[in-house]
Amino acid sequence: MTPGQPTMHRKERMKTYSELSHFGGLDWAKHHHDICILEPQGQIVERLRFEHSGPGWEKFRQQIQKYPALGIAVETSQGAVVEQLLGSGVTVYPVHPKAAKEYRKRQAPSGTKDDELDSWSLADALRMDGGHWRALRPQDPMIEELRLLCRDEAELIEQRTALVNQLQAALGEYYPAALEAFEDWTVPYTWEFIACFPTPQELAGATVHRRRVFLHTHKLWRPGSADKRLAIFARADQFCGGEAVTRAKSRLALSLVKLLQAVQKQLDEYRVAIEHLFAEHPDHGVFGSLPGVGEKLGPRLLGSIGADRGQYPNAQGLQCVAGSAPVSFKSGQMRRVKIRWHCDRFLRHTVHLWAGCSLKTCTWAAAYYQAKRAAGQSHACALRCLAQRWLKILWKMWQTHTPYDPELHARNQQRHGSWVLQLNPKKT
Numbered sequence: 001m002t003p004g005q006p007t008m009h010r011k012e013r014m015k016t017y018s019e020l021s022h023f024g025g026l027d028w029a030k031h032h033h034d035i036c037i038l039e040p041q042g043q044i045v046e047r048l049r050f051e052h053s054g055p056g057w058e059k060f061r062q063q064i065q066k067y068p069a070l071g072i073a074v075e076t077s078q079g080a081v082v083e084q085l086l087g088s089g090v091t092v093y094p095v096h097p098k099a100a101k102e103y104r105k106r107q108a109p110s111g112t113k114d115d116e117l118d119s120w121s122l123a124d125a126l127r128m129d130g131g132h133w134r135a136l137r138p139q140d141p142m143i144e145e146l147r148l149l150c151r152d153e154a155e156l157i158e159q160r161t162a163l164v165n166q167l168q169a170a171l172g173e174y175y176p177a178a179l180e181a182f183e184d185w186t187v188p189y190t191w192e193f194i195a196c197f198p199t200p201q202e203l204a205g206a207t208v209h210r211r212r213v214f215l216h217t218h219k220l221w222r223p224g225s226a227d228k229r230l231a232i233f234a235r236a237d238q239f240c241g242g243e244a245v246t247r248a249k250s251r252l253a254l255s256l257v258k259l260l261q262a263v264q265k266q267l268d269e270y271r272v273a274i275e276h277l278f279a280e281h282p283d284h285g286v287f288g289s290l291p292g293v294g295e296k297l298g299p300r301l302l303g304s305i306g307a308d309r310g311q312y313p314n315a316q317g318l319q320c321v322a323g324s325a326p327v328s329f330k331s332g333q334m335r336r337v338k339i340r341w342h343c344d345r346f347l348r349h350t351v352h353l354w355a356g357c358s359l360k361t362c363t364w365a366a367a368y369y370q371a372k373r374a375a376g377q378s379h380a381c382a383l384r385c386l387a388q389r390w391l392k393i394l395w396k397m398w399q400t401h402t403p404y405d406p407e408l409h410a411r412n413q414q415r416h417g418s419w420v421l422q423l424n425p426k427k428t
Contacts, residue, residue, distance in 0.1 A: 015091045017131050021069040024090070025122025027115045028052075028074060028081045035060070036119040037067060038127055047116065052080075061088050073126040075100045075118075077136060092136040093126055098342065100125075140307050146277045147303035151346055153270045154300075160186065160263050167194075167256040174241030174249040175200055181232045188264055189218040191257045198250045200240040203233050274299050282401075283307055289403035290394065291365070292357030297350055304347040305398065315395035323348035324387040339384070352380075355387040362406070364413070364420050365390070 022045065024037045030052065037046045048063055050056040064070055070090045076082060077094035085092045095103070100118070103125040108117055126133070139147075164185045171178050177200055182190045196214060197203035203211075211233050215221045220229070241249060278284055278299040287293065287302045305311075305318065312318040319325040323343030329336045358365045365386055372382035397404060413420060 014135060014137070015069050015071065017071065017091075017133070017135070019069055020071040020091065020130075022067040022071070023123050023127040023130065024064075024067075024070055024072040025119040025124070025126065026072050026074045026081070026085070027118035027122070028076065029115070032056070033060075033081065034115040034119045035072070036116065036123045037064075037070070038120075038123045040127065042124065042127060044120070047119075049115075057084050057088075060084075064088065064090065071126055071130065071135075073122040073130070073133075075122065082136065086136070086138050093130055093133045094136050095122060095125070095133075096342070137308055137311065142277060142281055143303060143306050146274065146281070146299055147306075149270060149274050149277065150300045150303045153267065153274065154346065156263060156267050156270065160260060160267065163256055163260050163263065167191075167253060167260070170249045170253045170256065174246045175236075175253070176239055177203065177232050177236035181229050188261070189220065191260050192218065194253050194257050198254055199246050200236040201246070204235070204237040206233075208234075271295075278302065281307070283398070285403045286397050286401060289397075289405075290354070290358075290390075291362040291404065291406075292354055292360065294357065297354045297357065300346075300350040301354065301394070304344060304350060305394075309399055312395065315392045318395050319388055319391045321347065322351045322387070322391055324351060324384050324391055351387045351391065352383055355383045355390060358386070358390065364410075368420050 022037050022039060024035055027034045032049055032051050033056075035046075035048045035050075036044060037048075039045050046063070048060065050059050071093060072085060072090050073093045073095050074081060074085065075095050075097055082092060082094070100122060104113065104118060104121045105111070107121045107124065168179065168185055171194075178190075178194065178197075182193065184190070193214065197206065208230070211230055212221075215226055215229065220226070240246065275295065278288070281302060283302055284298075287298045290298065290301070293301065312321070316325065320340065321344050323340045323345070325340055326337045327340045329338070355365070355369075359369055360366075368389065369382050369386050372385050373379070377385070393404070393409070396402075412418075
């Protein structure tokens, strides 16, 4: 086995908290990590610093062989460090950064901070409070790959959006006619338009036949819009940037077009890989059957929620992680409810989009949303309330491996006397 390469497919059963004989805390960093190991009475039995490298992790695995029932608390739930820990045979307990900060303050109220203190405070927190924590389980490799692909795809989309904004800003300085002719600059034919006609002068000087050919080639010829676009093309040089500005900004626009085309090519490849993985997963039928998920949101939901049914023993846990469940504050006669900010933000964004898309395909969802809006809630708040209901439905489907059935859902609403039926009694 290559040094530093963990064995991810563990054959041994993960130790439960009651079976742990030692408790560790790992303070991770970019180049090195610090670990502190405690015995059940709280005495420090070992401290170790090792490099974040193959030999470093091999040194770590050799050192912990003395502790066959070791649990380790770490201030993250994903990444290379967690992957190495899971592959090393230890039981991993992820700790939220805000919770880790409070545990450190419990041990050092003065506010002092160093790597050894951080690792010790995590180890002691696991020893004292870990009985109520949930250990991190190794993810299904297919789910892990799907999750990473979906999140990387979203980041590439954000980069494309940034490039589109830069392109529109450049065109606004020297090429207003292009912005007038096309509204959506996220579609590739608009980038091809700049590649074919990089300046207003080239567009105005082109023949009418060449302009028509561009519209026909990219299937943009419409009875209403074609003549309007041709008129804009003909007068493109009447209102534009000066000579120096045009030379400089057209160069920038062409550079951005090449970048956009490269990013779009990668996005197309990502989409093929994601759809392939999603189609092969056994839960494809569950997540793909949800109203409004389309080709993008279904894989994102599956990648974020996973296939481990024990991760969310009840719907409320899933709703909290997804950020749809509110946070309540009670003290005496005061009671307040506010939005939950500490959650899986990618999952929250995915669920928010899904709730919005479901309005177009699901009658009861649209009626529920309209009722919340009529009650004075904002668009975002109404979608969060709808997402709360959708996640409860999804959790039950997920637990029972059952695809969404609108008729079955309607019968369940009638059997339980759901108030949603009163909003639109003729349609379900």
